[in-house]
Amino acid sequence: xxxxxxxxxxxxLVDIISREIYGAVVTxxxxxxxxxxxxxxxxxxxxxxxxxxxxxxxxxxxxxPLNFGAAACKHGTIGIVADPHEIANVLGVEGIDFMVNxxxxxxxxxxxxxxxxxxxxxxxxxxxxxxAATTEKLLKREDLHFLAEMMNYPGVLNKxxxxxxxxxxxxRANKPVDGHFPTGNGKALxxxxxxxISTDHECATLEEGRDRCxxxxxxxxxEGSAAKNxxxxxxxxxxxxxxVMFCSxxxxxxxxxxxxxxxxVKRAVGLGYDVFDVLRAAxxxxxxxxxxxxxxxxxxxxxxxxxxxxxxSFTVKSTFVKGVCIYDGSNVSFPAKETSRPNRFAIDxxxxxxxGIKAISDKMRVIVCxxxxxxxxxxIMEPTTNEGYAVSDTTKDVIKMVVLNRYxxxxxxIGFIKGTGIKRGAMAQSITxxxxxxIAIGTTDRELADAINEVIINxxxxxxxxxxxxxxxxxxxxGLISPLPLDQIDIxxxxxxxxxxxxxxxxxxxxxxxxxxxxxxxxxIKLGDKGLFDGKNFRFTNLFV
Numbered sequence: 436x437x438x439x440x441x442x443x444x445x446x447x448l449v450d451i452i453s454r455e456i457y458g459a460v461v462t463x464x465x466x467x468x469x470x471x472x473x474x475x476x477x478x479x480x481x482x483x484x485x486x487x488x489x490x491x492x493x494x495x496x497x498x499x500p501l502n503f504g505a506a507a508c509k510h511g512t513i514g515i516v517a518d519p520h521e522i523a524n525v526l527g528v529e530g531i532d533f534m535v536n537x538x539x540x541x542x543x544x545x546x547x548x549x550x551x552x553x554x555x556x557x558x559x560x561x562x563x564x565x566x567a568a569t570t571e572k573l574l575k576r577e578d579l580h581f582l583a584e585m586m587n588y589p590g591v592l593n594k595x596x597x598x599x600x601x602x603x604x605x606x607r608a609n610k611p612v613d614g615h616f617p618t619g620n621g622k623a624l625x626x627x628x629x630x631x632i633s634t635d636h637e638c639a640t641l642e643e644g645r646d647r648c649x650x651x652x653x654x655x656x657x658e659g660s661a662a663k664n665x666x667x668x669x670x671x672x673x674x675x676x677x678x679v680m681f682c683s684x685x686x687x688x689x690x691x692x693x694x695x696x697x698x699x700v701k702r703a704v705g706l707g708y709d710v711f712d713v714l715r716a717a718x719x720x721x722x723x724x725x726x727x728x729x730x731x732x733x734x735x736x737x738x739x740x741x742x743x744x745x746x747x748s749f750t751v752k753s754t755f756v757k758g759v760c761i762y763d764g765s766n767v768s769f770p771a772k773e774t775s776r777p778n779r780f781a782i783d784x785x786x787x788x789x790x791g792i793k794a795i796s797d798k799m800r801v802i803v804c805x806x807x808x809x810x811x812x813x814x815i816m817e818p819t820t821n822e823g824y825a826v827s828d829t830t831k832d833v834i835k836m837v838v839l840n841r842y843x844x845x846x847x848x849i850g851f852i853k854g855t856g857i858k859r860g861a862m863a864q865s866i867t868x869x870x871x872x873x874i875a876i877g878t879t880d881r882e883l884a885d886a887i888n889e890v891i892i893n894x895x896x897x898x899x900x901x902x903x904x905x906x907x908x909x910x911x912x913x914g915l916i917s918p919l920p921l922d923q924i925d926i927x928x929x930x931x932x933x934x935x936x937x938x939x940x941x942x943x944x945x946x947x948x949x950x951x952x953x954x955x956x957x958x959x960i961k962l963g964d965k966g967l968f969d970g971k972n973f974r975f976t977n978l979f980v
Contacts (some may be wrong), residue, residue, distance in 0.1 A: 440463075440758075441462065441464045442462075442463045442758070443460050443461070443462055444460070444461045444463065444482060444740075444742070444755075445458075445459070445460050445474070445478055446461075446478045446479070446481055446482040446742060447459070447477065447478045447480065447481045447482065448461065448471060448482045448483075448732055449481055449482065449483035449710070449711075449714065449732075450731075450732060451483075451484060451711050451714045451715055451718075451719055451731060452731060452733060454711045456481075457473050457474075458473065458474035458475060458476045458477055459471050459473055459482070460472045461482060461732070461738075463738040463758045464758075465758070466737060466738055466758035466759070467730075467735060467736065467737060467758065468730060468732060468734050468736050468737075468738050470734060471732070471734060480743065480744065480752065481744070481745065481746055482732065482740050482741075482742055483714060483732075483741060483743065483746075484714060484718045484719065484729070484732060484739065484740060484741075485511055485512065485513030485514070485718065485740055485755070485756070486510070486511050486512045486513065486681075486695070486697060486700065486717045486718055486741075487512070487513065487514040487515065487516065487544065487717070487718050487721045487722060487729065488514070488515040488516065488682055488683050488696055489516050489634070489655045489680035489681060489720075489721040490516055490518065490584070490613065490634070490636050490680075490682035490683075490684055491515050491517055491518070491682060491683050491685075492517070492519075492520060492521055492684065492685055493515070493517050493519070493534065494519070494521035494522055494913075494915045494916055495521070495659075495660070495684075495685035495687060496686055496687065496691050496921065496924075497687075497688055497908075497915070497916055497928070498688070498916065498917070498921050498924065499537050499774055499912065499916055499917075499918060500517070500534050500537045500538040500541075500545055501537050501538060501541050501770075501772055501774075502919070502920050503691075503921070504541055504543035504545065504769065505767045505769040505920065505921070506691050506692070506921040507543075507695050508543065508754045508756075508761050508762045508767060508769075509751065509754070509767065510694060510695035510697040510698075511695075511741040511743070511749065511751040511754055512695050512696055512697075512754075513543065513544055513729060513739050513741070513754065513756050514543060514545070514546060514722075514727055514729055515543075515544070515545060516581070516682075516721060516725055516727075517534070517545060517546065517547050517548065518548050518550060518583035518613070519531050519547060519548075519550060520553070520583060520584070521868070521869070521871065521913075522534060522912075522913045522916070523563060523565060524554060524555065524562060524563065524870055524871060525561075525562040525563065525778075525913040525914060525915065526563060526777055526779055526913055527553065527562065527563025527564065527565060528563075528565065528569065528573070531549070531550070533775065533777050533912070533913075536775075537772065537774065537775075540770055541770060542756045542757060542759050542768070542769070543756060543761070543769075544727050544729055544739075544756070546580050546581075546725055547578070547579055547580065548580060548581040548582060548583035548613065549565075549573040549579050549582055549583060550565060550583050551582050551583055551585045551586070551587070551598075551601055551612075552584075552585070552586045552587050553565040554869070554870060555586065555868075555869035555870065555955075555956065556869075556955050558955050558963060558965065558968060558973075558975070559872070559953070559955060559963040559964055560840045560845070560872065560964050561842070561869075561870040561871075562779045562870070562871075567596075567600030567601050567604060568600075570582070570600070570601045570604050571601075571604040571608075574604050574605055574607075574608040574610055575608060580610060580611075580725060580726070581605070581610050581611040581612065581613060581725060582601060582602070582604070582605040582610060582611070582612040582613065583613050584613040584614060584615040584636070585601075585602070585613065585614055585615060585632055586615040586956070588615065588616050588618065588627055591626075591627050591630050591632070592623055592627065602631055605631065606631055611633050611634070611724060611725060612630075612631050612632045612633060613632070613634045613636075614628075614632040614633070614634050614635040614636075614637075614652065615635065615637050616637055616638075617637040617638075617639070619643065620642070620646040624647070624650065625650060628647075628650050628651065628652055633651070633652060633653060633724070634652060634680070635647050635652055635653075635655065636654075636655035636656075636682055638654060638664070638668070639664055639667060640667055641667055641668060641671070644656075644667075644668045644671050645671070645674065645675075648671060648674070648678040653678050653679070653680055653720065653724060654668065654671055654675070654678060654679055655679075655681070655682040655684075656669070656671070656679060656680070656681055656682065656699070656716070657682050657683065657684045658681070658682075658683065658698065658699050659683045659684040659685045659690070660685060660689075660690040660944075660947065661684075661685055661809070661944075661951075662684060662685070662809075665699060665703075669702075669703060669706060669708070672703055672708045672709075672712050672713060673708060673709070673712065676709075676712040676715060676716070677715070677720065679715075679716045679720065680716055680720045680721045680724070681696050681699045681700070681716050683695065683696070687928075687947065688921055688924045688925045688928045689925055689929070689932075692921060692922070692925050697749050697751065699716075700714070700749050701747070701748065701749050703716070704747060704749075705747065710746055718731070719731060737756075737758075738756075738757060738758035739755060739756050739757065740755050741753065741754045741755070742754075742755075751764075752764045774912065774918035775912075776911045776912050776918065777912065777913060778894050778911060778912065778913055778914060779841070779842060779913070779914075780841050780891065780894045780895065780914065781842055781843055781844070782839070782840070782841055782842075782844055783844070783891070784887075784888040784891050784892065785839070785847070785887055785888060785891075786884065787880045787881055787884045789884070790835070790837060790847065790883055790884060791824050792824060792825050792849045792978070793823055793825070794818045794820045794823060794824060794979070796818075796979035796980055797817050798815050798816070798818075798979065798980040799815070799816060799817075799851065799979050800814075800960065800967060800976065800977070800978055800979075800980060801813070801814045801816045801833055801850075801851045801852065801853050802850060802851065802852045802952065802961065803852075803853045804852060804853070804854040804855065804942075804952065806854075806941070806942050806943055807943065809951045809954065809957050810958060810959065811957075811959055811960055812960070813959055814853060815980055816831070816833065816851075818851075819831065819833065826880075827877070827879070829857070829858050829859075829878055831853070832854065832855070834855055834876050834878060835849065835851055835876065835877060835878075836849070836850045836852045836874070836875070836876045836952065836962055837849055837863075837873075837874070837875045837876075837877075838867070838873065838874050838875075838953050838962050838963055838964045839872060839873040839887060839964065840872050840964040841865060841871075841872050841873050841914065842872075845964065847964075848963060848964050848965060848966050849978070850967050850978055851978075852876060852962075854941075854942075855940055855941070855942055855945060855948070856939060856940050856941030856942065857876065857878060857938040857940045857945070858938065858939040859878055859901060859902075859937075859938055859939065860877065860878060860882055860899065860900055860902070860937070860938040861876065861877025861878065861879070861883045861899075861900045862876055862877070862886055862897070862898065862899045862900070862935065862945060862946070862949065863877075863883070863889065863898050864890060864896070864897040864898070864946060864950065865895040865896060865897075865910065865914035865915070866897065866910070866915060867949075867950055867952075867953045868950055868951055868953065868954045869954060870953070870964070871913075871914060872964045873887055873891070874949055874950070874952060874953050874962075875887050875890075877900070882900045882901070882902070885898075885900045885905065886898045886899065886900040886905075889905060889907045890907075890914075893907060893909040893910070893911065894909075894911055894914065895909070895911060895912075895913065895915065896908050896909045896910045896914070897946060899931055899934035899935055899938070901934060901937055901938060904934070906930055906931055906934045908927045908928060908931055931946070955968045958970035958971045960976070966978075
């Protein structure tokens with residue numbers, strides 16, 4: 436259907452404004468709801484508002500914005516509130532512009548914000564800086580709609596001039612500010628909120644969620660590929676139905692193939708929560724908070740809705756945006772678009788000799804990771820050596836880890852990690868929160884070098900090496916994103932996963948765990964491109980004790 440056509444859609448209309456469900460014929464004219472007429476009978480399908488993801492980093496899906504929307508609409512999603520934090524840390528404003536321009540003209544609500552933390556910390560090498568002055572300019576743009584998650588909560592509480600400058604810029608632009616406050620409740624939270632920060636997706640306990648809602652915050656219940664908080668927070672749907680939103684935060688290709696916000700809707704209704712409250716958390720609350728002009732089946736609204744078989748499985752039969760059917764149960768109607776490939780890689784391939792490190796002590800610090808946990812802890816161990824060099828030891832589950840600055844030539848930072856379980860081979864990737872340098876682990880220096888060089892040659896990607904066998908997923912857009920559609924990315928990603936299994940990792944996702952082992956702001960010990968970092972005391976530390 437073209438936007439200018441008139442069309443009739445029949446089904447049980449789920450009106451989340453009046454909180455009633457009734458058989459209806461909905462008339463769509465010029466992309467708007469022009470009339471709803473009650474039929475007086477129970478219809479076979481259900482017409483309900485489309486879903487909106489309240490907080491997502493598109494880059495985690497490895498998709499372009501256009502291809503993300505084409506995949507998500509199959510699950511009933513009509514819009515996303517997107518923080519381009521990852522690509523901005525690589526490319527700065529150029530990365531933000533790529534996301535905005537790639538999404539243009541697509542029949543989907545891409546509500547893109549201005550990243551607040553570029554770079555994320557001063558302790559690592561990033562590709563760009565977005566300061567308060569640049570933030571002010573960006574927030575004046577009509578195609579950028581909010582200040583994205585303020586991760587630098589110490590800067591907020593300590594009144595860092597740059598941080599406060601960004602917050603004040605959002606106030607002057609009259610645009611919302613997203614939060615990121617993982618440190619509990621109390622006065623610190625109140626002070627954080629007092630700076631105009633209105634959402635949080637980092638609370639992990641019910642009491643934290645309640646405290647945020649009581650203090651006027653919106654809680655974004657997160658269920659992504661890594662962090663999952665729905666089980667802890669779902670009672671908020673009943674207690675604070677007007678203050679809850681559903682989001683994914685970081686969603687990987689295999690997860691997005693299976694579900695999106697519809698998965699949370701199905702689970703919440705299955706637990707017995709009021710369907711109107713659930714649908715508000717899936718759409719209405721975020722639309723109103725962020726001023727997204729999505730329609731909610733009222734006369735005069737944009738004709739944005741989905742058709743489902745029922746109100747328990749939420750199987751999507753079709754998805755409409757502004758009167759256009761963008762998914763008909765089989766096919767997606769999105770414009771074809773040539774993808775530009777902005778990137779920032781300024782290094783040459785390395786050699787095996789670059790990866791050697793002399794054991795200067797009989798004690799060294801080892802990063803200990805665990806499955807599904809971004810936190811690590813430190814263990815002091817005796818290094819296994821070969822001709823005076825510290826090397827991997829699979830019998831102790833201690834594997835060499837490398838972080839290499841991709842923005843300029845520099846010596847690699849070297850450490851050791853315990854808990855991956857790998858027995859052979861190596862893996863490297865240019866997805867490394869938050870600065871996205873190259874991170875790699877490997878049982879031998881030869882395989883480590885091969886995996887790292889695969890990433891360098893491809894100008895970004897994920898590579899698994901096992902002896903002479905190599906499998907690489909190329910990510911030529913900023914070293915984070917593939918121009919391919921999601922189903923093709925998923926096929927390649929599954930090949931990588933099968934190769935990871937051959938390394939005998941004990942982690943459910945070696946790739947995901949590795950991507951966070953350079954996230955210096957999460958304790959206790961991580962490896963950045965400048966060396967081993969003590970996340971508790973916020974300072975660098977030595978590998979050897």
